[in-house]
Amino acid sequence: MKPSQTTTTITATPKYDQRSVIIQRADQVHSMPIGLSEQACSESCKQLNLILADSIMLYNMYKKHHWQMSGPTFYQLHLLMDKHANEILKTIDLVAERIQTLGGVSIGMPHDIVEITNIERPPKDEEDVPAMLSRLIRAQSTVIDDVRKGIEITERNKDYGTNDMLMSEVLRTHEMHIWFVSEHLVDTPLIGEESNGQRK
Known part of the structure; x- marks a missing residue:
């Protein structure tokens, strides 16, 4: 007599009616065998998510200003804004992936970012160029403050992987910007003008 066989039907039809099951809360970390305590990972993830939120806000501000640049330096600033935005985007990915590496949950949705960011919300309107540049500097300074706090926390907790990333990749990028x-x-x-504004 042959043993009974169970037949499993496999179909190529996608199962669209999937429902969300929370497998980890945003404020939790799960254990990762990387030689750090759960508390150290939790503290790093909390600060990294703040850096992430502020960095995403800053990235979008750079794109907004990239589109809205005007005046005689339009071309140079238009390109510079996009260059900085792309470099910030790389740091965003590094920070988000480091949170996951530590066993945390990276935030990413706009409404979650708005809830925790320290960056002042820019107006929907188009501003003059000096105001846009000043706004970028204030926002970037906020990110730098976040990063420096993160460096202190990770140094204290011996989270050297995060510490190295923040110093060598994130901090130096923002300082250069x-x-x-x-x-x-x-x-x-401008060229051809005296310091008192009179033409030569």
Whole structure:
């Protein structure tokens, strides 16, 4: 007599009626065998999610200003805004993946980001160029403050992987950006003008 066989029907038809099952709450971390305590991972993830939220806000602000640049330096600033946005996007991915590596949950949806960000919300309207650049510098300074706090937390908890990422990848990127943007706010005369504004 042959043993009974169970036949499983496999179909290529997608199962569209899937329902969400929460497998980990956003404020929890699960154990990862990386030599760090759950508390250390939790503290890192909390700070990293703040960095993530502020970085996503900053990225979108750069794109907004990229589209809305105007005036005699339009082309240069249009390109610079996009370059900085793309570089910030790379750090966003690094931070989000580090949170997951630590056993945490990376935030990413706009409504969640708005709830925790420290960055001032820009107006829907188009501003003058100096105001946009100043706004970017303030926002970028906020991210730098977040990152420096993260460096302190991870140093204290010996989370060296996160510490190295924040110092070598994230902090230096934002510091460089502030330098580049700040130089566009220096009040220097255009070529062919004296310092008092009179033509040569």
